[in-house]
Amino acid sequence: AMMELLGEDMVRVNRSGGTTSAKLAVINRLAKAMNGPADELEAAADRFAERMEAGTAALRAFLEWAGATPRAEWPEGAEELLKDFAEAPGDVQSAAVEYQQVLALIDMFAASSRQLRGPVRRVAASLRTIFR
Numbered sequence: 001a002m003m004e005l006l007g008e009d010m011v012r013v014n015r016s017g018g019t020t021s022a023k024l025a026v027i028n029r030l031a032k033a034m035n036g037p038a039d040e041l042e043a044a045a046d047r048f049a050e051r052m053e054a055g056t057a058a059l060r061a062f063l064e065w066a067g068a069t070p071r072a073e074w075p076e077g078a079e080e081l082l083k084d085f086a087e088a089p090g091d092v093q094s095a096a097v098e099y100q101q102v103l104a105l106i107d108m109f110a111a112s113s114r115q116l117r118g119p120v121r122r123v124a125a126s127l128r129t130i131f132r
Contacts, residue, residue: 006026006029006030006033009026009029010023010026013026024113024115027112027113027115027116028115030115030116031113031115031116031118031119034116034119034120034123035118035119038119038120038122038123038126039122041122041123041126042122042125042126042129044126045126045127045129045130046129048129048130049129049130049132059085062081066078066082099127099131102127103124103127103128106120106123106124106127107124110124
């Protein structure tokens, strides 16, 4: 709701031939409005990354086990799981391209205003934490 109001403010300021200071006031409000969500995203990204580290360790252990165990001793479903992991890089690669495009847009947005730079960079850093 806040973003919609700020968007309406910016449209109104632009339509009425608003001054640069009026536009900056809207941008400053946007930057302040982004601070809280940026903090929340940062904390959530850190928690997510911690959980993913545990999952990565489990995957590594599974791969080591699969490499050391004769196939005849594998339980049902182990081979299918390995096939799923082998097919994942293609999906990951296409998602990585889209992710890089999103980061480029975020960086352009951050460059548009000194006031926005801080919260926008924190959002970008959170996304990098999630996808590392």
